[in-house]
Amino acid sequence: MSRTARNALLLLIGSSLVLALSLGIRHAFGLFLQPMSNEFGWGREIFAFAIALQNLIWGMLQPFVGAFADRYGVKRTVCISALAYALGLVLMASASTPSALILSAGVLIGFGLSGTSFSVLLSAVGRSVPAEKRSMAMGIASAAGSFGQFVMLPGTLGLLEVFGWSTALLVCAGLIALLLPLSRLLKEDLHSSAEVTDKLPIKTILQQVAGHPDFWLLSLGFFVCGFQVVFIGIHIPAYLIDQQLSAQAGTTVLALVGLFNIFGTWGAGWLGGRYSKPHLLALLYFLRAIAIALFFYLPLSEFSAYAFAVAMGLLWLSTVPLTNGTIATMYGVRHLSMLAGIVFLFHQVGSFLGGWLGGLAYDQTGSYALVWQLSIVLSVMAALLNLPIRERLVSFANPVKSIE
Numbered sequence: 159m160s161r162t163a164r165n166a167l168l169l170l171i172g173s174s175l176v177l178a179l180s181l182g183i184r185h186a187f188g189l190f191l192q193p194m195s196n197e198f199g200w201g202r203e204i205f206a207f208a209i210a211l212q213n214l215i216w217g218m219l220q221p222f223v224g225a226f227a228d229r230y231g232v233k234r235t236v237c238i239s240a241l242a243y244a245l246g247l248v249l250m251a252s253a254s255t256p257s258a259l260i261l262s263a264g265v266l267i268g269f270g271l272s273g274t275s276f277s278v279l280l281s282a283v284g285r286s287v288p289a290e291k292r293s294m295a296m297g298i299a300s301a302a303g304s305f306g307q308f309v310m311l312p313g314t315l316g317l318l319e320v321f322g323w324s325t326a327l328l329v330c331a332g333l334i335a336l337l338l339p340l341s342r343l344l345k346e347d348l349h350s351s352a353e354v355t356d357k358l359p360i361k362t363i364l365q366q367v368a369g370h371p372d373f374w375l376l377s378l379g380f381f382v383c384g385f386q387v388v389f390i391g392i393h394i395p396a397y398l399i400d401q402q403l404s405a406q407a408g409t410t411v412l413a414l415v416g417l418f419n420i421f422g423t424w425g426a427g428w429l430g431g432r433y434s435k436p437h438l439l440a441l442l443y444f445l446r447a448i449a450i451a452l453f454f455y456l457p458l459s460e461f462s463a464y465a466f467a468v469a470m471g472l473l474w475l476s477t478v479p480l481t482n483g484t485i486a487t488m489y490g491v492r493h494l495s496m497l498a499g500i501v502f503l504f505h506q507v508g509s510f511l512g513g514w515l516g517g518l519a520y521d522q523t524g525s526y527a528l529v530w531q532l533s534i535v536l537s538v539m540a541a542l543l544n545l546p547i548r549e550r551l552v553s554f555a556n557p558v559k560s561i562e
Contacts, residue, residue, distance in 0.1 A: 165345045166286040169232075170295060172343025173279040174302030176236060179337060180243070180274035182306025183330045185416065186314040187263070188392040189409065192399070193323045194259075202396065204256050206517025208263045209392055210510040213384065215268030216275070217506020223272040224281065224499030225360070228492070232282040233344040235273040240337035243270025247331035251324045274337060276300065276475075277502045280482045281495035282346050290431065292486055296479035297427015304423055304475060307416030315409045363493055367500075372547045376484060377504040379439060382540035383477045384508030386446065386533050390415075390470065393516040397526050401458050411467040418471025426476035427483075435480045435487070436547035442480075443544065446473050447537035454530040488552050 191205045227235040246266030253259040272278075280296045287295045317326035367373050395408030429438055453466040482498050489497055512529070519528050 168343045169286050173299045177303035178306030181303040182310030185307040201521045203517035203521045208259045210513035211264035212268040213506045213509030216271045217503040219272040220499035220502045224495030227278045227495045233341045236341045239270045239273025242266050244331045244334040251327035277498040284486050285491045293430035293483040294427045297424045300423035300479050301420045304419035311413040375543045377501045379540040379543045381504040381508035382536040384505035385512035388509035389512035389516045392513050414467035415471040418468050419474040422472035422476040427479040430480050430483050435484045436544045439480050440541045440544040443537045443541035447534050451534050
């Protein structure tokens with residue numbers, strides 16, 4: 159095996175482990191909504207707002223963190239972000255006021271996630287492999303993040319039941335600290351590509367991408383993905399309890415989502431190497447609309463909840479390798495972290511609204527019905543937005559004179 163191939167393999171393994179830990183813990187935050195809210199007498203909106211702000215901070219910082227990773231490498235990016243993530247978890251473990259929760263769970267963990275999640279790590283993986291293997295490699299790394307969700311959810315529930323929410327968060331902080339030694343696997347050659355964009359100022363690239371309608375269609379579709387996954391991830395455990403199902407049922411639903419998301423993301427990566435990725439995205443969003451509608455409007459039982467978890471698991475983060483792969487195909491890989499970060503900002507604005515509106519709607523109406531119905535409508539809209547996207551390499555013009 160050549161040195162380049164060995165480094166690419168180590169990068170894929172390291173990225174998969176980082177995503178498994180980072181996203182596994184992130185997906186378990188919904189389990190802390192009820193115990194923390196009950197202990198401090200908060201409404202659900204306060205905790206939901208903190209997690210929604212986390213997603214918004216994550217998205218707002220993502221283009222800048224992505225540009226940093228494009229220039230200085232994913233290893234440094236993961237190290238800095240992991241420190242912020244671990245500190246946020248430590249402070250969250252002692253948060254007894256809304257402001258402390260917002261600073262820890264919202265600001266610090268949001269910053270930590272911006273450098274330890276998909277946009278940065280999948281971009282590094284995409285740069286390290288040939289174009290024909292890119293979608294598959296991204297699918298494998300995305301599946302690892304799903305495996306982390308599957309493992310961490312029951313593990314976190316066990317910690318909550320035995321030690322309480324504060325100790326559970328401290329254990330999670332210790333796990334995030336493991337990202338520091340794991341970052342040694344993230345070796346990449348940032349100067350190995352020979353793309354036209356290597357010679358263009360970042361300002362020129364951003365101006366020309368901004369004038370491309372398909373970029374905005376892809377971004378708006380990804381907004382819907384963020385809205386749905388964060389609303390469901392944060393609120394479905396409480397929603398099922400409200401419907402007289404057990405707390406274990408909510409945890410099992412999220413764990414099943416994580417388990418079947420492994421197959422969904424891997425399958426999306428495989429299909430993305432063979433068929434139009436925008437058309438696959440449109441299909442995924444249409445299927446999400448059907449799954450959510452059936453879950454919400456049909457009589458609820460443990461069986462229907464688990465069936466919904468399986469369906470949504472297959473569709474959950476399958477959008478990620480397809481979206482990032484579309485960006486790479488259209489704009490190249492040299493500035494992939496930055497451009498994927500901009501698209502991801504839309505995802506996180508949707509995440510903020512999905513997480514916060516879920517808590518707000520419940521506190522105001524005593525029901526999640528409005529947000530479930532909105533999720534169905536948004537799914538159909540996202541499918542229609544992705545249908546006209548043309549997946550082909552975009553030519554960048556190199557101006558004679560430009561100022562970076």
